[in-house]
Amino acid sequence: AQSxxxxxxxxxxxxxxxxxLRCNYSYGATPYLFWYVQSPGQGxxxxxxxxxxxxxxxxxxxxxxxxxxxxxxxxxxxxSVHWSDAAEYFCAVGSPSQAGTALIFGKGTTLSVSx
Amino acid sequence: EPEVTQTPxxxxxxxxxxxxxxxxxxxxxxxxxxxxxxxxxxxxxLVSFYNNExxxxxxxxxxxxxxxxxxxxxxxLKIRSTKLEDSAMYFCASRLLAGGINEQFFxxxxxxxxx
Numbered sequence: 354a355q356s357x358x359x360x361x362x363x364x365x366x367x368x369x370x371x372x373x374l375r376c377n378y379s380y381g382a383t384p385y386l387f388w389y390v391q392s393p394g395q396g397x398x399x400x401x402x403x404x405x406x407x408x409x410x411x412x413x414x415x416x417x418x419x420x421x422x423x424x425x426x427x428x429x430x431x432x433s434v435h436w437s438d439a440a441e442y443f444c445a446v447g448s449p450s451q452a453g454t455a456l457i458f459g460k461g462t463t464l465s466v467s468x
Numbered sequence: 469e470p471e472v473t474q475t476p477x478x479x480x481x482x483x484x485x486x487x488x489x490x491x492x493x494x495x496x497x498x499x500x501x502x503x504x505x506x507x508x509x510x511x512x513x514l515v516s517f518y519n520n521e522x523x524x525x526x527x528x529x530x531x532x533x534x535x536x537x538x539x540x541x542x543x544x545l546k547i548r549s550t551k552l553e554d555s556a557m558y559f560c561a562s563r564l565l566a567g568g569i570n571e572q573f574f575x576x577x578x579x580x581x582x583x
Binding site for chain 1: 471472474477501503509510511512513516524526559561571572573574575576577
């Protein structure tokens with residue numbers, strides 16, 4: 354079955370420290386991969402996406418993610434976290450072969466930033 | 469910057485009542501979606517809509533649910549007779565193209581509370 358796993362429900366990071374949020378997926382083929390962020394009271398904002406090509410993708414707000422086919426992973430990273438990064442982060446996958454297909458989301462990881 | 473909007477932000481209703489959640493997708497987008505997130509659980513796909521008809525729906529989207537694009541700008545989700553388990557955050561999303569590489573843009577969500 355297709356699924357997305359985000360093993361960490363809640364992570365706390367000190368401001369200025371590095372961050373890595375994990376995402377693993379189970380899918381029949383290499384899917385399209387996304388990271389979304391949700392701040393309180395806001396919608397889901399796209400951070401970055403991977404469709405093909407370079408496996409290290411850059412996104413907004415200084416985030417990057419690396420696709421590792423052998424590990425079925427698409428981990429999100431940021432070298433130096435800011436207090437404004439506190440939010441909920443969702444990894445999602447979509448079909449590369451079916452137009453308009455729904456996204457499959459992970460449960461999300463809540464990021465807290467301590468000063 | 470164009471964005472998806474949703475109204476209301478919070479809806480409280482009694483069990484058995486009908487609710488209509490409203491969304492205004494980005495104006496030139498062609499694909500529309502509803503997702504929901506029960507508190508503490510994953511964001512789950514409900515339905516996609518293209519060319520004035522349902523394109524895809526999940527098991528969750530039973531006969532109690534319906535979608536409509538009544539006037540060329542709004543996209544609505546109706547729940548005919550709400551149940552306690554319908555309490556969730558409902559997200560609307562839209563996408564520019566039917567095919568190709570493009571992402572879904574999400575609205576801020578409507579929190580539905582069924583009492």
